[in-house]
Amino acid sequence: MLSVAVLTAAISAACGDPPDKEMRQAQSASGAARAGGADLYAKDEFAAAQDALKRATDAVTQRDYRQALNNALDARERAQTSAKEAAERKAAARANAERALGEATTTLNDARTRLKPAETARGSMRPVAVARRAFADGDTAVQKARTAFTRGEYLAVTEAAHAATARLLAAMRDLEASAPPAARRRH
Numbered sequence: 001m002l003s004v005a006v007l008t009a010a011i012s013a014a015c016g017d018p019p020d021k022e023m024r025q026a027q028s029a030s031g032a033a034r035a036g037g038a039d040l041y042a043k044d045e046f047a048a049a050q051d052a053l054k055r056a057t058d059a060v061t062q063r064d065y066r067q068a069l070n071n072a073l074d075a076r077e078r079a080q081t082s083a084k085e086a087a088e089r090k091a092a093a094r095a096n097a098e099r100a101l102g103e104a105t106t107t108l109n110d111a112r113t114r115l116k117p118a119e120t121a122r123g124s125m126r127p128v129a130v131a132r133r134a135f136a137d138g139d140t141a142v143q144k145a146r147t148a149f150t151r152g153e154y155l156a157v158t159e160a161a162h163a164a165t166a167r168l169l170a171a172m173r174d175l176e177a178s179a180p181p182a183a184r185r186r187h
Contacts, residue, residue: 018060022072026053029079042085049078093154100161104142107168111135118175127178134171138164
């Protein structure tokens with residue numbers, strides 16, 4: 001009698017219905033996570049969610065609904081976790097991008113200030129022209145970074161702003177190195 005009950009339970013579990021509701025929930029959670037930037041800011045957990053969702057779909061195809069249910073639940077949980085991680089990391093990336101953009105803007109303003117005396121000083125104009133071109137490129141890079149910031153591309157902003165700052169600082173060093181020595185006053 002007991003073995004008949006066990007066999008009946010096993011057959012009914014194998015012949016159950018696909019976990020459609022759980023699959024939809026997992027797909028919805030995955031879509032929400034992607035919309036929240038999980039594919040950028042929580043790559044590993046989001047990839048694990050996608051993989052679990054694929055395994056769930058494969059299990060449905062093989063009519064292994066118990067495994068499909070387990071994978072769908074795992075996919076939903078991982079997608080939700082990736083969405084939370086993405087929100088936290090995106091906020092941190094935004095703060096980093098703001099700092100980097102601020103630093104690049106300050107460096108650009110400092111470069112412009114240092115260019116003015118070099119333009120009026122006597123000496124070779126070639127280093128001044130090179131610096132002017134580098135500062136104009138820096139200005140363009142900062143403007144592009146600001147545009148990327150408004151689009152929410154915080155990782156790209158940080159990278160671009162740091163690169164612009166480094167180029168501007170190098171151009172300022174080159175400009176200062178090429179400046180003629182200060183004239184000595186005679187008494």
